[in-house]
Amino acid sequence: MHSTDSAVATPSVDVVCSPSSDDVLTVFVHAHGQTRRADAIDPSWLAPDSGMIFWADLGNVDPAATRHILSDTFRFHELSVEDAVGSSHHPKVEPYDGYLYLILHGIDWNATQQGGFTTHDIDFFIGPNYLVTVHNGASRSIASVQGICPRNGFVLGDGPEVSALEDRLDAVEEAVFSASNEEVVRQILHIKRDVGSLRRVVMPQRDVIARLARREFAIIDEALSYKFRDVHDHLVRLADEANTFHDRVTGVLDAHLSFVSNRMNEVMKVLTLIATIFMPLTVLTSLYGMNVKIPLMPGSDGAQFWDVVIMMAVMTGAMVWYFKRRGWI
DSSP: OOOOSSBOOOOSSOOBOOSOSSSEEEEEEEETTEEEEESSBOGGGGSTTSOOEEEEEEESOOHHHHHHIIIIISOOOHHHHHHHHSSOOOOEEEEETTEEEEEEEEEOHHHHHTSSOOEEEEEEEEOSSEEEEEESSOOHHHHHHHHHGGGTOOOOOOOHHHHHHHHHHHHHHHHTTTOOSHHHHHHHHHHHHHHHHHHHHHHHHHHHHHHHHTTOSTTSOHHHHHHHHHHHHHHHHHHHHHHHHHHHHHHHHHHHHHHHHHHHHHHHHHHHHHHHHHHHHHHHHHHHOSSSOOTTOOSOHHHHHHHHHHHHHHHHHHHHHHHHHTTOO
16 A cells, blocks of 8 residues: 555545544555545545545554444454454454454564563554554554655565664673673573563564465455565564574573583682681691690690691692692692
8 A cells, every 4th residue: 555645635425533633543545546645534435446545544542532443434343343452462364354454563662762672563454445553652664654655665674673682682692701790690581581572473473474475365466465475584584583582592591600600619619628628727726736735746835836837738738739639629
């Protein structure tokens, strides 16, 4: 479907106007080789012989007004209407009498900018000569398509969010061996959660687009199926990247835990060696004592003291030599 920025005059029949000044109802109409922007939906456009192809985008429209437009104007099935105005759902495609109901997910750019990786669903109603989209909040993808409609273009590309996710993963990979604080673990777990969210969206979305690309539904013509093939190839590549991200973040987490564990083992080894070295020294000093004359040893008290010190030094050196020989230190 194509569109333009110009306004189009509507016939003198009942039309569906924008619900309110705060809501966003955007309508593009294509007829006689030109695409124009309209201020309202004319129900006569729904007739198969109207010669009109139009796109109605309900962005951030009040749920009651959305329900009214979908049910009363387009007469969509109540189950698809409930899904469209309800909470978020997983990607899927369902055929109904005369139209397809499709749910796809997009990245919530505003939420992602504030941290994390958040998606929101966009509902599509695809008819013989119309497209209706329903979504909450601003959608950069929808805005991009609306911007190219006057040029009759087609857009398909990577958003910066996936690249940003890869940059975050690269940064964590570099920092994982230089720090062992809780912040690194928190960053790894956040990335792992975001990658999981990406996989949960991309995998079923890839399967949905594959059904459209294979023309499982009569409403999808051959020319449109070629475009869906391009989208499917794009999602396949994105799914591969998501799997690669998952493997990388899992490897990073394992490497970090191994690094922390090795550092802990080194610390425990040093403490154990210290305790082992001082254990016979403690036994020696306890056996002879230092406040009475040491039996079976010649010399004065001062000489006996230094004899004990020499014995302790020899025992310490012998134990250190033995530990090194065994490769323990």
